[in-house]
Amino acid sequence: MNINLLDRNSNPAIILAGILALIVGVGVARFVFTSLLPPMLDDFLTITFAGVLASINFVGYLGGSIFAIFIKDINTKVKFFRFGIFLCLATTLVLGISSNETLWAISRVVAGFGAAMALVVGSAIVMTKLKMDNKTKAMGIHFSGIGFSVFVTDIIVRIVFAYEGSWRDAWIVLTIFGFVASMYSMYILSFDKELKQNVVKHKFDKSLFSPFVILLIIAYFTEGVGFVVQGTFLPDIINSLEGLNGYGSFTWTLVGLAGIPSCIIWMTLANKFGSVNIIIIAMLLQVVGILISALTTNVYLNLFSGVLYGGTFVGLVALFMNLGGKLAGSNPVILMGAFTTAYGIGQVGAPLYSVKLIEIYGNYSNALYVTAAIVLAGVMLLFVAKKFATQEQSKI
Incomplete structure (x- = not known):
């Protein structure tokens, strides 16, 4: 069986792109914050501010999830998916290069919105693109990307610390990793031409x-x-x-x-x-x-x-x-x-x-x-x- 992972219409490529999108959107923009919390508490954050940052991150995610419900057209979904990935990466970089609490707060809200675009809108694109009758099992594999998002970003953090890096270095390395991974996701999770869809009201x-x-x-x-x-x-x-x-x-x-x-x-x-x-x-x-x-x-x-x-x-x-x-x-x-x-x-x-x-x-x-x-x-x-x-x- 010949699997071409650069073919936009190949099911394995679509699932891989979906998993990578979850690693960037949910791992880099959300879960790795938990991974880096102990060193950040030792150095910069208070536990109260960490709780506030977590809460407003979810406010952004909640807003993005509700917003996603109203994006009916698949071509618009692709645009918002790409915009969301960009927001995930930009807000991660902010945490590596800034110590301004207001900037951190804004970046966590925006990262939450980006994560919703990656998870909710990205998953909808994956489901639309998959060419199979019963998609339940394939979507189960796709959602395993949430587990991968915790594991992969945690391993990246461990590698940074193994080389005597700081938590700031970790955020910068995660941004670079996310940029590389997202290039593949954005290429595969799009369409060769604009799809004409009958939007059912x-x-x-x-x-x-x-x-x-x-x-x-x-x-x-x-x-x-x-x-x-x-x-x-x-x-x-x-x-x-x-x-x-x-x-x-x-x-x-x-x-x-x-x-x-x-x-x-x-x-x-x-x-x-x-x-x-x-x-x-x-x-x-x-x-x-x-x-x-x-x-x-x-x-x-x-x-x-x-x-x-x-x-x-x-x-x-x-x-x-x-x-x-x-x-x-x-x-x-x-x-x-x-x-x-x-x-x-x-x-x-x-x-x-x-x-x-x-x-x-x-x-x-x-x-x-x-x-x-x-x-x-x-x-x-x-x-x-x-x-x-x-x-x-x-x-x-």
Whole structure:
């Protein structure tokens, strides 16, 4: 079988370009901030400002996700995808060459918007371009790029530090890497000629928002909260535990490794046992992972908390998005938008209450307890939601 990775219409090239776009958009512009947080806290940032930066990054992402819903034309999507990648790279460079807090704040908001263009719009282009009947498995491979985005950017940071580089050097090297990787993505994720598309105008269908769907949306809000605290602070949480200083970055590497296959595994299980059942199991595992660092300083259990986090959060995004798309039928954009908005609101709020609790108690434990309780409430809502599901819905 002859695979040409420079052919814009080859499925393997499209999937590779999509994964690279996620590494740049989600890894460089978002997740590597978590990787670099411990050295930045030692040198420049306060924990409160780090929480504010995380929160406003998600504000940018939330705005970008909602904006993406209204980009109907595929040629316009390509333009915004490229613009988003450019924003991801420009804002990363700012962090390497500036110490101005206002500039940092602006760059994190803009980076969030760029990340949404790379993830939401980029994924839509990948889905449009793939030439196959059943795209679920291919999209599962594409979303493994979220795990790769954590892992690859973390490895780059490790290499920079191995050569005595600083966190500022790391941001500059990440910008250069992102520029090279994005050239390929931008070339493949475009079209040889402008596509003429009939843009179907969908009316806002209130009937989609049944009690079952509303409960799912609220549960996804709690998952947005569950994602953030470890997604922002995990290396520092581990480093702050007695006897575990230095293990934080290794735990974060495990997050990336566990995230890579998780989409495909969870999507396969959902296909067999029903999405809501599998979402409940994934969220319960996430609760266990969140509580570990609050309850024990055992090194192996805390490393395992990284595996549980990486192995659940990527899969849960794919599971909820896939479920929203299927429940909405011919109009997936509206439910996917509602799901993303709920998740985004959870993401924006969680770092703010976390830093307040860290300031008051001087450790991460209470922030972790509150987060675990919120995700557990989401699980309870899913059990209630199952009672409202039609026979058809419970099979999805």
